[in-house]
Amino acid sequence: MSFNEQFDEHGAWRRQFALRLKLLSEWLKDHELLDAGVEERLRRLETQMRSDKVMVAFVAEFSRGKSELINAIFFAGYRRRIMPASAGRTTMCPTELGYDSDVPPCLRLLPIETRLQPQPLMEWRGAPEKWTRVDLDVNDPSQLAQAFEKVSEVLHVPKEEAAALGFWHEDSPEDNPLVDAEGRVEIPRWRHALINIAHPLLKQGLVILDTPGLNAIGAEPELTVNLIPQAHAAVFILGADTGVTRSDLSIWREHLAPAGDNVDSRLVVLNKIDTLWDQLSTGEQVQAQIERQRVTSAEILGLPPEQVIPVSAQKGLLAKVKGDAELLEASQLPLLELALAEGVMGRRQKILRAAVATGMDELRVEAERAIGVRRRDLAEQTLELRGLRGKNMAVIKHMRSRIEQEQRDFDVSGARIHAVRSVHTRLLREVFTLLGTGTLKRELAELTEALRQPGIKLGVRKAYAATFERLRLGLQKAQASSAEIHSMLTGTFRQLNAEYGFTLQAPREPDLARYERDLDLVERSHTQYMGMGNTFRLAQPEFADRLVRALATRLRVVYESALGELELWNKSAAAQLDAQLRERRRNFTRRIEAIERIQQAASGLDDRIAEIGLQEEALEAMNVKLIDLTDQLIETHEVANEPHESTERHEAVTEPAPLFNIA
Structure with missing residues (x-):
């Protein structure tokens, strides 16, 4: 399933x-x-039972296809992209997708300027008047997609303001964003986004946490030390064409690297394998190249190879929209969905x-x-x-x-x-x-x-x-x-x-x-x-x-x-x-x-x-x-x-089952 x-x-x-x-x-x-x-x-x-939530955090550096992967797994039924995933459009602020029956369908956005105030994010959640709200029509995919593009909005501010907000560091210039001709830098417009829609999975308790790249993750400690560690699973996305880059490794080591018995709560997706589909190479040669990238990535991250799954999110989404079973199989998206099903839900x-x-x-x-x-x-x-x-x-x-x-x-x-x-x-x-x-x-x-x-x-x-x-x-x-x-x-x-x-x-x-x-x-x-x-x-x-x-x-x-x-x-x-x-x-x-x-x-x-x-x-x-x-x-x-669990009745579960375990 x-x-x-x-x-x-x-x-x-x-x-x-x-x-x-x-x-x-x-x-x-x-x-x-x-x-x-x-x-x-x-x-x-x-x-x-009524409020049980299953949170899956999607974490990646910019341009790894994270939002496209979320579209392919959860929103293909809309037969189009819902989360912004096209060129030049990407999630710039942490975004939570969930469902609360007491709140009408809406997108709420917390201005980035709230970082200048001492209140933690949890307190801002209790102050709805401080958020910018956009009402949503769940039956209109175009309106949804247009509204969700707001999570990709940016501001251009002087370096001093960027530094005060946590996006510019004189002591580590290699991590700073580019400065434009007017001496300004690009920063996210919003600090956090909450999306409340009656998607079937969200209504049943799924919460999706979509996180931005390294610079934005590091600047928001509550995201790093609270939200991501408490997620039931963290899906870390790499590019199959790049493998593990320096910034990828920084995110992994500082925010995701598991310790002790927590290793099974991490799944790595080697996305964009379609970039390796070379018509001048045989199918076996392409698969061998993908496998080498998979094994190498697993070795660098200190994970067993079976926890690194090669996928093409873009082709998987396309296959679902067009009903192309052959392309869907080639995208290997079903393998990832199987890992999530057996792992997250099994646990x-x-x-x-x-x-x-x-x-x-x-x-x-x-x-x-x-x-x-x-x-x-x-x-x-x-x-x-x-x-x-x-x-x-x-x-x-x-x-x-x-x-x-x-x-x-x-x-x-x-x-x-x-x-x-x-x-x-x-x-x-x-x-x-x-x-x-x-x-x-x-x-x-x-x-x-x-x-x-x-x-x-x-x-x-x-x-x-x-x-x-x-x-x-x-x-x-x-x-x-x-x-x-x-x-x-x-x-x-x-x-x-x-x-x-x-x-x-x-x-x-x-x-x-x-x-x-x-x-x-x-x-x-x-x-x-x-x-x-x-x-x-x-x-x-x-x-x-x-x-x-x-x-x-x-x-x-x-x-x-x-x-x-x-x-x-x-x-x-x-x-x-x-x-x-x-x-x-x-x-x-x-x-x-x-x-x-x-x-x-x-x-x-x-x-x-x-x-x-x-x-x-x-x-x-x-x-x-x-x-x-x-x-x-x-x-x-x-x-x-019964179809998914072989555990005997009344078994006392003292340790969680392995979260991801597919060959």
Whole structure:
């Protein structure tokens, strides 16, 4: 299946899953099994499924055919070019293509002058009035193409203004743009572009990030250290006629070169192979030349050759527009689409399947625990009522007095349970402080000071290392504190179970170690950015300020995710206790009602025992239905992926599958 076809299938599954999840939620609510912990798990799963995005970043130096490749893969259905890709027209600013149903079809453009202000790009996204907006007609390909040409617009400004905006560096003249006869240089007119259209793939969660050349990439730190590293895949485009040039190698080393187990998230496209289609050479000779360029490029970039795919984007687009199957095969575009399908979608599906399996297992355990509490209470009532057979009214009256005393004793114990919860809340608040915005700001203070020093920053790597070491220690301290809370909860729950016959079980302790791995990735992307190519940029205080703001933005996301996991853990523990307290109070009420009915009618005892029998049968049916509904959600995902995945059901995915793996 092509990338487009598999993404269509993935979108259909997500919609079906969301519907079944809603049905499960309604069923749980109808049967009073939807406590705060279960509701939060359902909400998070639904949010993850509905808002799950797959970002593919296309990165290249100018004139490598990047925009043409995007046209060929995603927009050939318009039967013309949509992104500007003709001679003299190319993407000059980072451009994101996605879909938000709350925003009408439009192109939004952020003026380049906003670089002179300190706000990070994330903050500008929340200020729509600062963007230039162009409405789009998705049914008019010509209007779309004309509007999209705005991302290629430029300004001609004096060198001083270009330097202030990050496009001119006196210390590295070889990287500077050409100066015209009037002493002006060409720079992008826009800093960032957001395209919102209801393209079928974009509606299903695909986000395309189209990046400009080396000079523009390096000048926007938030793009380099935030957007590109967080993309699920980065497609790096080279020219088959040029191979790996010096500027290509600079982009690769400073912004894309993978480290550790991240190598599979990079795919290299050797574009424009049609320039090597030499009529004076045989087909075998042409293929041999393409293969040599492929192997050489892979060797220079440090990748296995199978991750470098030769393609002709222009011929692939032409073939799709004209319906020429032979030309499409010659362009090798289907091979690239296959790599994207098996890589990007395969990886996302594994991650989502792991989330579904884990979420459903934990949800089922919590709901089954509530059913178990009700089942145990009914068994106790049955035993209690059977013991009243043949007893006189005095004994029955004494039984009622004993139940009422138990109820009063239980109500008094509420103060003790409240005290336990207060200690738990206090300890948890300390963990939240460790991961709060104030703590993060303090930990970044030293690095911020180092980056804002004027001149060449020789000690900045050391400041980065020290900062991330403190951040890791903070996470480890939070993990230790959560372990202490977990131990306290386990002991408290065990005591409450013994005293009141509860079935409380401390939820699984949060795993904050994975956020340490996130910190490692953030540090790696920033350290990679500290290469000599950016030494002079870092000497500019305003640029360094943008860099530290970009870092703070990304770290805030990591810390908020960790806090979210702690909050879910807290809700699960509190919801269990609330549910069992609520069931116990209901149990007292039901027991007293049963005694009242027995006192009022001689046949009340047997009738009540029979009613409890029916309630027990209903609980058993409820448990079977719960298993069936949760199994359906897990199986829906697995059936949807059966043609592409050979992983066994309920497999715990600890490491992502290789992203690109085609021979």
